[in-house]
Amino acid sequence: MKHALEILELLNNSAKKNLPCQVITIDGPAGAGKTTLARQLEELLTNSATGSLTIHMDDLYRGWDLALTDSLRDDLATLINQIKEGSMLSISKFDWQKNKLGAEESHPIPTLLILEGVGSGQSVTREMAALKIWIEIPVAEGLRRVIDRDGLAISKFMDSFIVAQTEHFAKEGTREAADYRISWAPDN
Numbered sequence: 001m002k003h004a005l006e007i008l009e010l011l012n013n014s015a016k017k018n019l020p021c022q023v024i025t026i027d028g029p030a031g032a033g034k035t036t037l038a039r040q041l042e043e044l045l046t047n048s049a050t051g052s053l054t055i056h057m058d059d060l061y062r063g064w065d066l067a068l069t070d071s072l073r074d075d076l077a078t079l080i081n082q083i084k085e086g087s088m089l090s091i092s093k094f095d096w097q098k099n100k101l102g103a104e105e106s107h108p109i110p111t112l113l114i115l116e117g118v119g120s121g122q123s124v125t126r127e128m129a130a131l132k133i134w135i136e137i138p139v140a141e142g143l144r145r146v147i148d149r150d151g152l153a154i155s156k157f158m159d160s161f162i163v164a165q166t167e168h169f170a171k172e173g174t175r176e177a178a179d180y181r182i183s184w185a186p187d188n
Contacts, residue, residue, distance in 0.1 A: 003182050004040035010180060011112075011131050020086050023113045023128045027066065027174050028135035029165060030147070031142030031159070032184060035183030037135065038116040045112065045173040050112075055079070057117025059093040062101065064157045068119050068168040076115070077124050083109055118165050121174045134178035143171075 011022060024041070026034045039053045045052045060075045061067035082089050089109060092101040115125060121132050137145075139162060147155055169175060 004037060004044055007041065007131065007133065007180060008044055011054070020109045021036040021083060021111055021113050022130040023083070023115060023125065024131045024133065025121040025125050025129050026114065026116040026119065026133045026135065029137050029139060030118055030161060031140045031145035032135035032137040034116050034135055038114050043115060051110040052114060053089070053107055054114040054116055055091065055113070057119050059091065061094055063094065063099055064161065065159060068164045072119050073122060073124050076122065080125065080128050082111070085099065119168060121178065122168070122172045126177060132178045133180045133182070134175045135182045135184065136175070137184035
């Protein structure tokens with residue numbers, strides 16, 4: 001919760017962009033704690049006048065093979081354009097059970113949009129981001145946490161996903177572009 005409080009303080013003190021909402025990206029390797037941090041931020045904002053919405057990259061991936069490809073970049077660019085236009089946010093979440101996109105959902109533009117997950121901090125989101133967060137974790141520890149969370153069945157997909165995320169982060173320079181970095185520690 002300490003990091004969530006610090007992030008909200010940074011957000012409150014950051015220069016406001018002339019946009020209908022502020023955007024935070026939370027990126028880093030699988031299993032680093034991105035979703036947990038997003039939930040903590042939402043909890044802190046629940047009692048405030050700030051309307052927030054979190055979009056998880058898992059909902060935008062189009063299966064394992066297309067998770068960190070141009071389709072994610074294009075979906076994020078569409079979201080950014082919807083914010084710039086001040087229109088509703090339209091999202092078709094990926095249904096992992098059916099292995100296809102679900103029905104389109106519409107959301108009003110919130111005061112704060114949290115983009116959370118591997119790939120959220122890529123270059124297409126940076127111009128809009130009021131704050132770009134990176135959470136660091138050793139790959140082996142992240143993998144252990146993913147398997148603990150999602151079960152052994154996911155392990156058959158994780159080797160190729162770890163390669164894809166490593167290549168994605170190197171190409172995008174995501175860690176280096178972050179405004180706020182959290183280093184994982186066993187007591188996090």
